[in-house]
Amino acid sequence: MAPGLLVTSHVPLPEQVYHKVRRAILNGFFAPGQMLRQEEVAARLGVSRSPLREALPRLEAEGMVVLHPRRGYAVTSLDPAEIGELFDLRILLEAELARHAVERRQAHDVARVRAILAEMSDPKLLITGESRQGWFALNNRFHDALLEPGGHRHHLRALENASALIEPYIRMETNLTGDLRQAQQEHSGIADAFAVGDPVRFKCLIREHAENTRTRLLIALPGACSVPR
């Protein structure tokens, strides 16, 4: 066999830990500003500190946590100005990706978007509570499915990075208002434009979707700011 051809697809423990901690931050289980005590987090995940200590630097590189030397890692806490900047970055990258994605999309890409959208409209996912996490998981897959067809891995990585940083706050807002209907409506308009292949309309709707999310968020934020340092 040719050297370097690995047969077994093995997911390293540090990577599993990375995903679990990341999800916990995204859904607010670890709140902005909260210190992450390594022994406690590792114990909760049933691993030792070693793999955790390899997962945390990745989260730090993405800006999800910050390291206070000799004090530990804390979940990143963003002020409204930074959240605004991240929305700008998201919009900038989405516009660029949207252009290429519409051009290069194929039939199966459209089908995938429609399938995800159908899953998301399940009323069970729309009620407030734990099921919201399911909706947000689908929401991320929906946005990915719209923008992945154009390729551009590095743009996508930058976008997912920026989006992840603001996601905890977006989830806070939807938990407060409990209203996903506007998002749902905008999604279906976006999916239509994607299916039709109208690049101008698609870009525009994607942009408006982000702008609307930002507006709602920055209005609701002051009330949601329970940021333990």
Place this chain on the structure above:
Amino acid sequence: MAPGLLVTSHVPLPEQVYHKVRRAILNGFFAPGQMLRQEEVAARLGVSRSPLREALPRLEAEGMVVLHPRRGYAVTSLDPAEIGELFDLRILLEAELARHAVERRQAHDVARVRAILAEMSDPKLLITGESRQGWFALNNRFHDALLEPGGHRHHLRALENASALIEPYIRMETNLTGDLRQAQQEHSGIADAFAVGDPVRFKCLIREHAENTRTRLLIALPGACSVPR
């Protein structure tokens, strides 16, 4: 004293290791595709594998290395298409940052740019060899100094990420041709536009600078492809 106010500024070993490995990749000491055997790298840096194993995930998050599970980390090797994409990303982010930086720049920002430019014109730095590393270090500081004044940390981080990924290849090109004069000339034009505060001209020159670098690189690349896998 208020809790959480750290007096001593302590640079953790994993961070020092991160910077050293990163520099080694940027200047080609670790070539694209090369496997990084942990014991060897750690020994070379005079540390154990622990801090190295916390530095590597950070580099992985930035795309500088890739992890092949149970085989080890390797320096990322980019094909021309990806390099092209990264230039697009760089140009997109630079344009956005340039706008704000010109608007918000202050006298000391202009002075800093001029000072760095002066240092870079030192003939000792322009000769081929080890001193090139000094020139590239200044080059990065120059670009940062131009774009930092606008704030926008997250845009900047994304830009520095994208720039770092293509830097090994840019260095290869300049090592082949040995010619930094075009870059130097473009830099002085850019610095002038920045000093004057002409946003259109500044953005345009910044863009052309990147475009020219890309063109030279993608022409020279086929000859420089000694990519040991």
Place this chain on the structure above:
DNA sequence: GAACTGCATTTTGTATGCAATATCCAAGAT
């Protein structure tokens, strides 16, 4: 001669142990 099998070596993956430092709380001084 080519391909396969099995063992020895190398390298990664994870846990654990110990030292260094920060935090916390109580007791004393100003």
Place this chain on the structure above:
DNA sequence: ATCTTGGATATTGCATACAAAATGCAGTTC
């Protein structure tokens, strides 16, 4: 009463040890 100081505790930082897996080579078989 407030501020300081001391020590006990908790937590991080780093190194080391051990287990698991992949690689490379030799010997064997067809």
